[in-house]
Amino acid sequence: MKGKSPKESFTIMNELVLPNDTNTLNNLMGGRLLHWMDIAAAISAQKHCNRIVVTASVDNVSFHHPIKLGDVITIEAKVSRAFNTSVEVRLDVYAENIPSGTRAKSNEAYYTFVALDQNGRTIPVPSIEPETAEETELYDGALRRRQLRLILGGKMKPDDATELKALFFAAQKK
Numbered sequence: 001m002k003g004k005s006p007k008e009s010f011t012i013m014n015e016l017v018l019p020n021d022t023n024t025l026n027n028l029m030g031g032r033l034l035h036w037m038d039i040a041a042a043i044s045a046q047k048h049c050n051r052i053v054v055t056a057s058v059d060n061v062s063f064h065h066p067i068k069l070g071d072v073i074t075i076e077a078k079v080s081r082a083f084n085t086s087v088e089v090r091l092d093v094y095a096e097n098i099p100s101g102t103r104a105k106s107n108e109a110y111y112t113f114v115a116l117d118q119n120g121r122t123i124p125v126p127s128i129e130p131e132t133a134e135e136t137e138l139y140d141g142a143l144r145r146r147q148l149r150l151i152l153g154g155k156m157k158p159d160d161a162t163e164l165k166a167l168f169f170a171a172q173k174k
């Protein structure tokens with residue numbers, strides 16, 4: 001299967017925060033943003049896999065600033081690493097207030113998707129080759145993030161998380 005570059009999965013999605021998306025403080029509800037992020041990330045994962053994908057996990061997401069009614073949200077998504085049947089997608093979210101001309105990053109997150117065949121069975125995905133320094137950093141870190149999420153999901157024994165453990169031992173030696 002032919003390998004791909006991260007830029008081939010690059011996806012940008014815009015949303016306008018409308019009254020129905022907000023809470024009683026006129027701030028965007030977190031669940032609505034997670035839903036939009038899921039769709040943007042799924043489109044990116046599908047571009048990489050050329051397959052139907054399902055969301056397997058969502059890493060911790062922090063909300064740095066409230067996003068206000070009327071703001072325009074930009075979600076950027078790109079596959080950071082492909083494994084066997086799964087891919088990790090990195091998301092960056094920005095909120096822009098067009099009348100005041102301000103734009104701030106509001107979230108970063110990683111979503112994991114698994115590719116399925118026509119019968120709903122998991123299927124191998126194309127490999128990925130990072131091209132820029134930033135993509136290489138994301139690619140390298142993806143192995144540790146995968147080990148952490150598989151441990152938390154009860155799918156991996158901590159003893160088998162070689163790269164994740166190495167990170168902690170390296171920190172202890174400093």
Ligand SMILES: CCCCCCCCCCCCCCCC(=O)SCCNC(=O)CCNC(=O)[C@H](O)C(C)(C)COP(=O)(O)OP(=O)(O)OC[C@H]1O[C@@H](n2cnc3c(N)ncnc32)[C@H](O)[C@@H]1OP(=O)(O)O
Nearest residue numbers: 039042043046047054055056057083084085086112114153
């Ligand atoms: C060309 C352009 C097209 C554009 C077109 C656009 C259309 C764009 C439409 C978008 C539309 C929105 C799309 C929303 C997508 C949903 O919201 S999907 C709905 C929510 N998700 C689900 O229902 C998934 C439910 N879970 C499952 O089906 C199964 O647990 C899974 C995820 C398939 C995994 O199955 P399993 O039997 O555990 O499989 P297993 O063999 O153990 O593992 C398979 C892989 O899953 C990984 N995995 C398993 N558990 C986890 C976990 N907890 N964390 C991370 N990875 C895990 C494993 O590591 C493994 O990865 P690899 O090592 O093979 O790379």
